[in-house]
Amino acid sequence: MSDNNNEKKPLRSAMWFGSQDKNGFMYRSWMKNQGIPDHHFDGRPVIGICNTWSELTPCNGHFRELAERVRRGVLEAGGVPVEFPVFSSGESNLRPTAMLTRNLVSMDVEESIRGNPIDGVVLLTGCDKTTPALLMGAASCNLPTLLVSGGPMLNGKHKGRDVGSGTLVWRLSEEYKAGLISIHEFMDAESDMSRSTGTCNTMGTASTMACMAEALGVSLPHNAAIPAVDSRRNALAYLSGMRIVDMVRENLKLSELLTREAFLNAIRVNAAIGGSTNAVIHLKAIAGRIGVELSLDDWQRYGQAVPTLVNLQPSGQYLMEDFYYAGGLPAVLRRLGEAGLLFKETLTANGQSLWQNNRDAPCHNDEVICPLAQPLCHNGGICILRGNLAPRGAVLKPSAATPALMQHRGKAVVFESFDDYKTRIMDPDLEVDATSVLVMKNCGPKGYPGMAEVGNMGLPPKLLKQGVTDMVRISDARMSGTAFGTVVLHVAPEAMELGPLAAVQNGDLIFLDAHAGVLQLDVADEVLQARLAQLKAVQVTKKTGGYLQLYIDHVLQADEGCDFEFLKGCRGAEVPAHSH
Known part of the structure; x- marks a missing residue:
């Protein structure tokens, strides 16, 4: 549990801003060139907003506005928001694959957090690799951390029917190769698929990892499914900005949320939502950073017999917008909990247990979130x-x-x-x-x-x-x-x-x-x-040089999470004192 000691601990940022000497003078003075007033250096928590915004990562293209909502929440709660960028690893454009740079992003996040005057951090994640990458980097530092996802796109619309991003491409491509549709019909669907900002609206890896974050307890309830353009997404970002300030004051660190039981909950949730196979690699990598044992056998032991309840593409029929309206992940968590398939007492970022957050969650549509007695798939685990x-x-x-x-x-x-x-x-x-x-x-x-x-x-x-x-x-x-x-x-x-x-x-x-x-x-x-x-x-072994060579030389195999072997483990946020 979090540190409930009544004695107020000095903030980490005080090592930069808290001294009345040459160093404190320079740290405060340099920050003041942005118009930050004196009273923001009076011992208020400094909250980093780790932003993966990039126009080259279209799933995250709306994060400037999302970051602003987080900023307002931090200010209302009495914190000082400081936004910083990290490498944005977007799967849609980045070649050869965003997975190649997931570990690079995690290193960027880790060193940005550790080396700067930050007491707590809000992670803005969207396109699928950004969620594990930012959690991996933050886990290695183990500060109070809260994750805000960008949310899924609205349902695609093609010939009067709802269509899923990504899934539509695979289906129409096969139909075109089979001679069932023309090239013109194939290309006409292009604009129908992505009609708003946000991540893929199917239960792809981005939505899966947003669900994993909520199941792990590192986000506020409903974070996983609120559509990107729904006003409630901005409200959640605002509330997250407020909550991270309290997490700092409570000294509620990431290691208290990312327990083994939390990961086992995530495995079961992945089965229940029909989640992506990529979650196997990403959860292993995150667990390795925080120091929790997790293996492929855990997926077999804890997830295999769990039924798939969420009727979403590519496994089922509906899309993320429908999932949110049906009750979202809280409805799934309630059904799993009532079936004895959750570790109910795992702690979450709002200070409540997972079960306290979700035990009364309603389900508004049994076709989208199936009852346990009538699942989409009886043994849905990976x-x-x-x-x-x-x-x-x-x-x-x-x-x-x-x-x-x-x-x-x-x-x-x-x-x-x-x-x-x-x-x-x-x-x-x-x-x-x-x-x-x-x-x-x-x-x-x-x-x-x-x-x-x-x-x-x-x-x-x-x-x-x-x-x-x-x-x-x-x-x-x-x-x-x-x-x-x-x-x-x-x-x-x-x-x-x-x-x-x-x-x-x-x-x-x-x-x-x-x-x-x-x-x-x-x-x-x-x-x-x-x-x-x-x-x-x-x-024949070829040498390529650069980051690619670092990757080939140090990446672990898939069953170990594809992290670099030298990045495993929690190194904490200690940083040597610096004197100018």
Whole structure:
């Protein structure tokens, strides 16, 4: 629990602004050139507003206004707001993938917080990698911290129907390749998908991670689902600005919220919302920064049997706007709690327990948030797969998969890289049929530096034209949370590290049993080892230099959260005294 000692502790910012000497003079004087008055240096909490605003990150394009709302709340509560920028890692534009820079953003956040006169921080997050990155950086410092998400876009509208961002692209792209729609019909949908500011309006990774933040207790209730353009989003930002000042006064640090039980709650919530597979990697990385043990086995043990209740695309029918109107995450948390599927006493940022916040939450639409007795999917938790093809694990999202393919045996059609896949998948002579298993290598953390979202390989057009809509696909890559299909991801170790995936050859039989958690390559161990030895003998290591080289040299595998090994652990906010 937070420090309730009645003796008032000196603020961290007092190391900069609290002394009547040369150093205090200079720190205060330099800040005053922005028009900050004397009385703001009288011992008021200094609140950092960590802003990922960028016009190159369209999901976060409205954060200037959101930051202003936080600022007003801080001022009303008697704090001093100081906004600062950090690298904005937006998935929609940034190449090769925003995942490549997630750890870089976390380093930016960590050092910005630690090195500056900040007593508490509000994290403004939106596009999916910004949420884990900012939480990772803040966790390494462990100050009072509150997260405010930017909120999802309004429902897309296409031909009179609601359509989901991202999910619409995957669906129409497949229809175009199958010859069902023209290129003009495909392109006409472009403006229909994104009709307001905000993140993807499906249960993609951005919405998933906003839900994870609320389940972890590091945001105020309803943060996850309020649409970006809804006035209640601005009100929540304002209230968050007020609350962070009190959190500083209570010395309520991030480590008191990010407990193991809080992470286990998040795992169960991810199952209940049909959340993105990316949450597996991100939660592991955040837990590693705060010093909480979390493993793939926890996803199996605590999440696998949890039903999916939220009927949202890509797993279901509705969108985030509908989710908020139906009751949002509080309604889900109440249903999980009533079923005994929550650790109810975990502390949250408003000082109340998770259950106190959500025990009376109403549900206004049982079609959007299903009752426990009639779930969208009975066992909705992320499937953890193991076997000789994935000794350290792989993941599959049952709620987005085809039930008939959850147990499947088929011959491998192998692509050695994403470029190889793009070159050959359109070939009408590709030796593939509906029972084949598409296998793509060298798209993991090191192989495609950053582990891009290419795992949901589009199907061969020759099969799409035959009416095939799904196939088993296996890779060491990730996939967008807006995507769907029977897709096995995050195979560890990755092919570039000469995991068994590297040795798969065309025609090898692969057996998938998602119910039993099995992913097996039907190749004798000695043959597999001989293949790997041959690959090792000819493997060439290329040096790239720069941040990319740092990433390749230090990134951990998917089952460990893809953090850098030297960033794991909570280093705290202590900073040496400085004398000018």
